[in-house]
Amino acid sequence: MATPAFQFTTKATIATFGGTLLKLTHESAVLGCPMAINVFFPPGAFGRSTPKVPVLWYLAGLTCSGDNGAEKGFFNYWAAKYGIAVVYPDTSPRSSNHPGEHDAYDFGSAAGFYLDATKEPWAQNYKMETYITSELPAALYSYFIVLDNSRVSLMGHSMGGHGALTLFFKHPGKYKSTSAFAPIVNPSKCPWGQKAFSGYLASKQEWAKHDATELIKAYSGADLDIFISCGLSDENLIGGQLLIDNFVAAAKEAGRDRQVTVKYAPDYDHSYYYVSSLAQEHVEHAAKHLGVL
């Protein structure tokens, strides 16, 4: 991997749960604009080089930035307990000024869908897959050498759950595990996904490459251990945006039904009141695969 193209500017250093949360900004060459991220270092890790700590990425959903999970997810409490760093990136470029970029909550800014766009003008810089899987981690792991680039996991919520699943499948070996809160698992078949894929992708032939339900069928890697949770009062589950049953059916078709655990939690909705309530289970799922539980 080449030397990272950017350095980080520290906007704030915040103590929380015995660890340290950094609010960072940087210029992204891939996205062509300034970006903000948050990184939580567990107790004792910030400012040190060893022992290295494993890294858990939290990919947020529509309308969110890196702040939502950091402030409302209560991941830092559990990450502090297990000695895990948590990276909270943003959900899209923010200042490209493509026509309509800021007009809708479910397309453009805060709705990058964790893919590299192929349709103009988005193809110019809506490259969240490259940013999240390559540019940003390369820069982070070389800048903060306490972060262990050999022990990295993913989790995400809603659109970020789509990201956590698809990036895991598309980059075999890069991540130790993935889990998802109320994920969009079959975007080719739901309104949010169809709008995003139509807008970002030049051809419908590309859709399957970014759809977790298609990707698990094509996946040829070793046995999986994917954890998905969803509230049974989730308005987007009920409204047909998540389609978790389709992913479960695809896992079964692929002979991987025992490699996917779906926990439906009674009463929970789609908000951070639900995410924070299930945070312990998701962090512990990652902790197990990262070798700290």
Next chain:
Amino acid sequence: MATPAFQFTTKATIATFGGTLLKLTHESAVLGCPMAINVFFPPGAFGRSTPKVPVLWYLAGLTCSGDNGAEKGFFNYWAAKYGIAVVYPDTSPRSSNHPGEHDAYDFGSAAGFYLDATKEPWAQNYKMETYITSELPAALYSYFIVLDNSRVSLMGHSMGGHGALTLFFKHPGKYKSTSAFAPIVNPSKCPWGQKAFSGYLASKQEWAKHDATELIKAYSGADLDIFISCGLSDENLIGGQLLIDNFVAAAKEAGRDRQVTVKYAPDYDHSYYYVSSLAQEHVEHAAKHLGVL
């Protein structure tokens, strides 16, 4: 206590940490406007009448509403564990339209300072003390009979820490305990307090009645067990808005220095990253006095 003047409208019923958070609105006769509050019921309590559960009020700080603590405080996690209900009221009337009401972050809306104003036009309806200690609890405890009005504690942050301390002293016997995160303890001597007291109170002679540092000197009740925490990187501690030393000196002068515990926590700032980090200790302080720990 008279029959409450209002009923509640439930805007949302949200599952969180195994319990239920209600988002409620009501018309307040005391404040002369509609108000929003959040109430967390621990697992099993919502919709029941017995066994009754103790109640912990969280009073928020400047710029906040009842949402900040509910979303970012991490209190519901600990309250669920100990079987405590948490009430998150707002910090002021919101729609009185007094001149300048919405012009400053530290006076008027979201800055009611938990007192009954005596200076016009605020005296008309900025009566947060009567609202928090009388009107709202009377309505809540008769509407939700699972809430145990004989086991009630207070806690608060910043301006809300001022509220939690002063309302405790001013209403002996009403609360089992109080605790405060980074409280404004000597408002007569700090810029925020002086601005608020000058604006809300008709005469400077009234200031001492609303100042925790004066109130502890005058308090004649039984032994206290007050818990205060504050981050050592708290910008408002450093900036002279909190003046916690003055409260400690007053406690000593009153022979109550062993009845006040101040925990200075290295590195923490004034934000909810700090509040959530100390939430466990504050909820457990209340839990002890509420008989559930």
